[in-house]
Amino acid sequence: MKKFTLVALAMMASASCFAQTTLWNGEDTKITSGEHAGFWGDASPVLADNHETDGINTSAHCLKFVITKGGNNNTVKLPFKDWIKPSMNGSKRVSLMIKKENAENVIVQLSDPTDGSTGYWYNQATWYDGGNKWQKLVFDFTANGDFDKPGVMSITPQAGNIDGDQIVYIDNIVIENAPRINGKLFSEYNAENPISGALTLTGAWMKGSSINVDDKWKNNTYNDFEFFKTQATDGVTSIDMRGTVTKDVDINQFFKNPNTIVYADAAYEHANVVVNGTAASVELTDANAFNAPEDFTATTVKLTRGVQKGINSFVLPFAATAEELGATQVATYDSYDKAAKIANFKTAADVAANTPFLTMDVAEDKKADVLNFGEKTIVATPESLGTDFVGVYAKTNANGKYGINADGKLQKGGEGAYVNAFHAYLNVTDPAAVAFNGSTPTAINGVAADKVADTAVYDLSGRRVYGKLQKGLYIMNGKKVVVK
Known part of the structure; x- marks a missing residue:
């Protein structure tokens, strides 16, 4: 799975249908005045070399600025109104790479729909663990209302309790792709149109939390995998998640049907997960549907x-x-x-x-x-x-x-x-x-x-029941039978 990996895309005025929108990557966008004016702000950002390219951020350049405890000049802003005009494309998440010394919240504000002088500002905060290492932070704006074309992004790393100046590095700011199932957004699935059959997942599939600053710093949790399970039937037979970007995969949510085959780019501790054409184990039952869209090798099968x-x-x-x-x-x-x-x-x-x-x-x-x-x-x-x-x-x-x-x-x-x-x-x-x-x-x-x-016995969900029956209601020979 593409864990914490960003594709270095060129800055684009309008993204193709579901392509990830890179707002700034430090490689092809100026940060001062010019044809594509970029960052400005009280923190006086400058373009700098990335001295830690062997981790999750391999970019050659990044943004550098200084913040101070209790200071009023700790914010940088990125305007979109005159040049990039990004669309969220159904997404509610923005992410960025950040590196600084101390652990503290980072606040991201998005203005809607203008340059920030009028309209609304939406605010989310996410915790940075510190250690002066690159981390990817995700800001989920689902709780902040429905908007599509932000005008300005404001980024404010909190200074915390460390005295003196702190150097902050920021890079790879993107609008994460909305998670999709067979090309459709979550909103297109419901009780009348449930998730079933062979599925291909695209977009950014994530589990995590950010803090809704607009609502008294209320914790804002999100779990695409859990939402998937609420809408899925036990008729889901396969899931291809190789085309996704992920964060904290909750693999257990994919197995409402225990026979589901999941094709992934990374191994997880669950049966029926295929990575590079091999599954460590496959476990099947005759009580549920099965379908494998691609060949693969299983080390063991039950x-x-x-x-x-x-x-x-x-x-x-x-x-x-x-x-x-x-x-x-x-x-x-x-x-x-x-x-x-x-x-x-x-x-x-x-x-x-x-x-x-x-x-x-x-x-x-x-x-x-x-x-x-x-x-x-x-x-x-x-x-x-x-x-x-x-x-x-x-x-x-x-x-x-x-x-x-x-x-x-x-x-x-x-x-x-x-x-x-x-x-x-x-x-x-x-x-x-x-x-x-x-x-x-x-x-x-x-x-x-x-x-x-x-002549077999089934529970009310259609699952076959073996052995001694406990008290309850069962289906036998097509009829309901009560066992007391």
């Missing part, structure tokens, strides 16, 4: 889903062997004999990724089994997972479809039946039996006489 003695239906996003699945063989779909009403399968020792298959001769029932796999290549999810024998990576209606019941027979799903993720169903007309390798049907020897619905 899949939670029930298996039964005998035969089970599967589809997996990686290649697997029968041995890994506790079976003697796997079987993939071959053809359907309409005249004989027989579905033909071919047995093998292993199966390719994203191929629906059956496991043969599983030794025992495991209603809440965790299947553990070593290093696997997760293959991007294709549009189709079969035609006659269909794999699913999301809970799917199975009314009229044929699955495998606990007796090892084909069984037609009734009204309210569905198939969970990482399972498969047979989608042909009135099958009588299943045959393997062209032989007489054996392992699955017929079709159950009655249509039955799903």
